[in-house]
Each structure stands twice: as C-alpha cells, then as structure tokens.
Amino acid sequence: NAGVTQTPKFQVLKTGQSMTLQCAQDMNHEYMSWYRQDPGMGLRLIHYSVGAGITDQGEVPNGYNVSRSTTEDFPLRLLSAAPSQTSVYFCASSYDGNSPLHFGNGTRLTVT
C-alpha cells in the first residue's frame, strides 16, 4: 500500500517556467489537498478537492491550478514560476472530513 505518492522529490525551475507536481493516492480517499510549507509559517492550503471533478481554492491559490479528473490523482500546476513559490509542497488526502490527513513525502521546489 503506497499511500500518497508525490513526484518529483526535488525540482529547480527558472522564473517563468511552468511545471506540474504530481500526486496520487491508492486509498480511495475522496478528499485531497495541496499545502505549501515555508520556514516559520506552518502549512498553508493552496487548493483542495472533495471528489473527482470538484476543486476549490484554499488560502494561497494564486499562481497555481489544479484538476481532479480521477479519485486517485490531484496534480498541481505552476503556471509561471516565481521565486516566491520556492517552498516545500505537500499533497495530502483523507477518507472524510473528520479523518486525519495522510501526507505525501513532499516536493522541494526552488525557483531561481
């Protein structure tokens, strides 16, 4: 049972480039979400999804897009990378609204 799988683990982008962070879960969880973690800031919610075909914005959605075409996958797209998007990105899923989140291992992104 793999849980929540994120790829890549590390990525370096130049300002203006675009890319997609991948997230897949094999637990049949309906809820999936993306967080970014910056030093001394805790985790901040970027986007989330309550099921296939449904997405919504979190606290810091600007510069990011998401889609949820299947229950398993929830990719995060950076449209035009900026240095302010340098961060560690975590994908998380949960069975329902009360269950604890299962986190992926994170993607460390650097934008130069």
Added chain:
Amino acid sequence: ELKVEQNPLFLSMQEGKNYTIYCNYSTTSDRLYWYRQDPGKSLESLFVLLSNGAVKQEGRLMASLDTKARLSTLHITAAVHDLSATYFCAVDRANYGNNRLAFGKGNQVVVIP
C-alpha cells in the same frame, strides 16, 4: 480569520522530565488535529480531537481539547530523544473538515540527555 498560535515555538527538553506545549485558536471549532514532523520528512497524524473535553493518549504523549477556552495541550511525559520533532496543531476552519484546516507554525521540540 482563524488564527492558530502555538507556543512555545521552540522548546529544549531534558530527558525524563514532563512538558506541555500549547495550541490556541481564535474562532469556534470542534475539531483539532495534532501532527508530528521529523526534520526533512513528511507529517504524520498523532491525534484527532473531535469534541470538548476530548483526551487522547499514545505512549508518552497526551492531547486534550477545551473548545470553550479554544485551547489544546500536548503533554509529554518523561521526554525521550525519539520525541524530538516539530509538532503542529491544525484547526478546522469553519466546520468544513480537512479541506479548511488552519495550521499553527509548529512547536519545535529538542530532547537532550
């Protein structure tokens, strides 16, 4: 806007002693979560507290929730080195469940011999 404050942000603990770390939040919520993060690693769930007065215990860790005071505590009994980590609390922002969690900045705990 929901604010979640954890204190102390950094705590050096002596092995064998007891300590408490705190999580305060600013608006009504009936759900609070504690997570642990080891350096450079992901987060793992420790406790889910779903009602006023809830108390959960696992090994040397005990978490409690007082929704009237908007306060959760994480008590560490007889600290050991393996408990060195950053502990995050997360509060359900507006009864939306996991999709609207607000995280605190974390309590970084270092246990020294």
